[in-house]
Amino acid sequence: MKKIIRRVFSILPAVILQLVWLCILFTWLAPWAAAINLLLSVLSLLFVLYITTKQDEGTYKILWLLVILTVPLPGTILYLLFGNKRTTKPLRKRLEQVSLSPAQADDTRQIYEALETEDRRMAQTFQCVQRTTGFPLCVNTQAVYFPLGDELFPAMLEEMKKAERFIFAEYFIVENGLMWDSIVEIMAEKAAQGVDVRVMYDDLGSISTYSKENVKTLQKRGIQCIAFNPLTSIKGTLNYRDHRKMLVIDGKAAFSGGVNLADEYINHVEKFGHWKDVGFRLTGSGVANYTRMFAEFWNAFSNNPIPDELLAGVPKSASETQDGYILSYYDSPLRHQPVSNELYIELLSQAKDSAWFFTPYLMLGDALLDAFVRAARRGIDVRIIMPGVPDKKLVFRMSRSFYPVLLEAGVKIYEYTPGFVHAKGCVVDGIVGTVGTVNLDYRSLFLHFENNSLFYRASLLEAVKSDFLDTQAQCREMKLGENVNINFWHWILDGILRIFAPLC
Numbered sequence: 001m002k003k004i005i006r007r008v009f010s011i012l013p014a015v016i017l018q019l020v021w022l023c024i025l026f027t028w029l030a031p032w033a034a035a036i037n038l039l040l041s042v043l044s045l046l047f048v049l050y051i052t053t054k055q056d057e058g059t060y061k062i063l064w065l066l067v068i069l070t071v072p073l074p075g076t077i078l079y080l081l082f083g084n085k086r087t088t089k090p091l092r093k094r095l096e097q098v099s100l101s102p103a104q105a106d107d108t109r110q111i112y113e114a115l116e117t118e119d120r121r122m123a124q125t126f127q128c129v130q131r132t133t134g135f136p137l138c139v140n141t142q143a144v145y146f147p148l149g150d151e152l153f154p155a156m157l158e159e160m161k162k163a164e165r166f167i168f169a170e171y172f173i174v175e176n177g178l179m180w181d182s183i184v185e186i187m188a189e190k191a192a193q194g195v196d197v198r199v200m201y202d203d204l205g206s207i208s209t210y211s212k213e214n215v216k217t218l219q220k221r222g223i224q225c226i227a228f229n230p231l232t233s234i235k236g237t238l239n240y241r242d243h244r245k246m247l248v249i250d251g252k253a254a255f256s257g258g259v260n261l262a263d264e265y266i267n268h269v270e271k272f273g274h275w276k277d278v279g280f281r282l283t284g285s286g287v288a289n290y291t292r293m294f295a296e297f298w299n300a301f302s303n304n305p306i307p308d309e310l311l312a313g314v315p316k317s318a319s320e321t322q323d324g325y326i327l328s329y330y331d332s333p334l335r336h337q338p339v340s341n342e343l344y345i346e347l348l349s350q351a352k353d354s355a356w357f358f359t360p361y362l363m364l365g366d367a368l369l370d371a372f373v374r375a376a377r378r379g380i381d382v383r384i385i386m387p388g389v390p391d392k393k394l395v396f397r398m399s400r401s402f403y404p405v406l407l408e409a410g411v412k413i414y415e416y417t418p419g420f421v422h423a424k425g426c427v428v429d430g431i432v433g434t435v436g437t438v439n440l441d442y443r444s445l446f447l448h449f450e451n452n453s454l455f456y457r458a459s460l461l462e463a464v465k466s467d468f469l470d471t472q473a474q475c476r477e478m479k480l481g482e483n484v485n486i487n488f489w490h491w492i493l494d495g496i497l498r499i500f501a502p503l504c
Contacts, residue, residue, distance in 0.1 A: 159247075289328040345367055361399050368440070384412070384414070435455070
């Protein structure tokens with residue numbers, strides 16, 4: 001709700017501009033008002049035609065078309081500020097200036113050859129992700145799954161205590177409390193020992209939880225810290241947030257998943273019932289992708305780049321053994337292809353038996369919604385676990401507006417009765433799946449920077465599958481006519497909410 005309120009305030013300048021324009025139009029320019037309005041109408045029509053021909057998500061285009069046709073002047077200004085990807089230019093320029101050599105897995109071509117012998121179609125999917133993102137497929141050596149933030153947190157602390165070269169942390173939300181204070185104590189101790197410690201957080205994500213004073217306190221303790229895309233004014237890059245979550249130690253271990261650095265994520269405090277989140281620890285050659293992800297962002301958005309010698313490759317341990325495959329990458333609104341959105345469409349289209357998803361929010365674009373529907377209609381066991389206790393009531397209601405069409409197609413939806421589900425991930429046919437930061441909503445799939453790990457035939461997927469079933473046992477199944485209504489008034493409300501879903 002806070003984000004929606006801030007978004008409302010962000011459009012006030014454009015609304016005020018429209019009112020000022022109308023006052024001028026009907027006073028000083030009254031003799032020419034009809035001609036001016038006709039000209040603006042023609043320009044608005046041309047602008048609408050421009051939007052309709054763009055390759056963009058249908059729901060998003062409909063929203064902007066309604067806004068522009070209703071209030072042409074502020075609608076056009078808002079689109080130019082927030083709806084047009086040309087506004088990503090400042091972020092794009094910074095990232096393009098960073099020249100990091102791609103993380104290279106050993107014998108990438110041989111890895112793909114081995115994967116192609118097992119499943120050529122799946123190899124094509126991995127190759128597509130690699131071509132789009134620039135991050136290579138790796139042999140998975142060891143990935144440990146944590147079904148709760150409560151279990152992930154101690155493992156993070158233990159691994160940080162082993163740091164000898166660097167600790168890199170990047171999170172959407174940072175908040176003072178038991179979790180963050182414990183992490184800072186280890187970071188400060190390691191910084192005093194000469195370990196390079198760097199922290200990046202999203203300024204808007206942490207707007208009410210972390211301040212410049214907090215940053216100064218970290219810096220005094222030897223910890224470098226910067227905010228991503230600081231919210232200093234209303235600007236075109238406002239929408240593009242760093243929703244990534246990663247902790248990288250020495251290039252030897254990486255942690256990721258849905259867990260932010262705040263106490264509700266480890267159930268130390270209760271905000272919305274029991275907090276269900278997931279994460280993993282990765283070791284081996286696959287960690288290089290996470291090291292590169294952090295380094296690219298840090299070097300692009302800070303004034304103190306990471307020394308090249310610190311990023312030197314970590315020798316592969318002779319004891320490493322193969323446990324399937326992993327491709328870790330990050331989503332970027334700067335790319336034309338929404339990678340995770342297309343990946344989930346791909347996985348649903350390839351599913352032969354089952355496709356199970358965790359997500360806290362469910363606001364799907366047309367193509368992904370159709371992929372869920374088609375998979376269920378052809379007999380695939382499609383399941384989605386959602387929160388039973390919402391963190392944002394309006395967003396939760398918007399998510400529920402997607403229930404009827406999915407349930408009618410045969411998708412099974414479950415709500416976690418003990419509390420809030422913040423987990424993001426999936427497992428398809430028990431052999432391929434993801435764990436990361438990507439929600440099934442428009443912001444994650446199209447507007448945010450996210451990170452995701454795609455696993456194939458890794459033992460971690462068995463743990464994800466087992467956790468899904470354990471979590472489902474604590475859920476209530478949503479059914480049409482019982483706890484999901486589709487009467488006339490719900491239909492009207494759902495239609496309105498679906499239009500505005502891309503804003504949330």
